[in-house]
Amino acid sequence: xxxxxxxxxxxxxxxxxxxxxxxxxxxxxxxxxxxxxx
Amino acid sequence: xxxxxxxxxxxxxxxxxxxxxxxxxxxxxxxxxxxxxxxxxxxxxxxxxxxxxxxxxxxxxxxxxxxxxxxxxxxxxxxxxxxxxxxxxxxxxxxxxxxxxxxxxxxxxxxxxxxxxxxxxxxxxxxxxxxxxxxxxxxxxxxxxxxxxxxxxxxxxxxxxxxxxxxxxxxxxxxxxxxxxxxxxxxxxxxxxxxxxxxxxxxxxxxxxxxxxxxxxxxxxxxxxxx
Numbered sequence: 644x645x646x647x648x649x650x651x652x653x654x655x656x657x658x659x660x661x662x663x664x665x666x667x668x669x670x671x672x673x674x675x676x677x678x679x680x681x
Numbered sequence: 682x683x684x685x686x687x688x689x690x691x692x693x694x695x696x697x698x699x700x701x702x703x704x705x706x707x708x709x710x711x712x713x714x715x716x717x718x719x720x721x722x723x724x725x726x727x728x729x730x731x732x733x734x735x736x737x738x739x740x741x742x743x744x745x746x747x748x749x750x751x752x753x754x755x756x757x758x759x760x761x762x763x764x765x766x767x768x769x770x771x772x773x774x775x776x777x778x779x780x781x782x783x784x785x786x787x788x789x790x791x792x793x794x795x796x797x798x799x800x801x802x803x804x805x806x807x808x809x810x811x812x813x814x815x816x817x818x819x820x821x822x823x824x825x826x827x828x829x830x831x832x833x834x835x836x837x838x839x840x841x842x843x844x845x846x847x848x849x850x851x852x853x854x855x856x857x858x859x860x861x862x863x864x865x866x867x868x869x870x871x872x873x874x875x876x877x878x879x880x881x882x883x884x885x886x887x888x889x890x891x892x893x894x895x896x897x898x899x900x901x902x903x904x905x906x907x908x
Binding site: 654 | 705716719723763769781880883887890897898
């Protein structure tokens, strides 16, 4: 059962990490857009 | 499309929750492996999703080489990135499943090795796109993607033509999958396809805006240079 939970948790950690990378990219792009508007 | 995004996000969230319930609770327990077999509902759909994304990457790369269409280049980048995420899930969940079933985490079996090579090819593709400063980067990346895509059928058919440690395909390979298990498998695949679509769409939009900003910055510096 531990292996099963490990696999499912690992899957969601991988997807969560990628989602966090996308959020960081989005924040950087927003900052760049604001700089450009100035 | 902006309105469609929250709707798709809600549908994906609901479908993923339902798929998780089906995989952990509703699906019947496999007699030989027991509960650990339920890893199958994440491992196999992730592999199919990764293959599909690499196939789209191949088509987009060929389109870019023929038409030099920027949108095809962005689609290629997007599908490669999300494909690597799903391929990582396959490479992580596989050994976690193998340990209690085979007694080992990893073996240099043909399918496992080819999957690792596939992952390495697309990671190198992303590295090339990230660090190369050449104006020819999209062309070089598209060529690399075409060679990378050649590995996809090799991975898929390796268990058809060679005797490997990896089990036979569950659908279309002579395997006898319980219809209830097949049902849960397809629900999980649908959920992962929705997630892949959502991630690709978000990444595509981000890349589109990023390139517009880069163009605007280039124009601005050109104007300043002429003053």
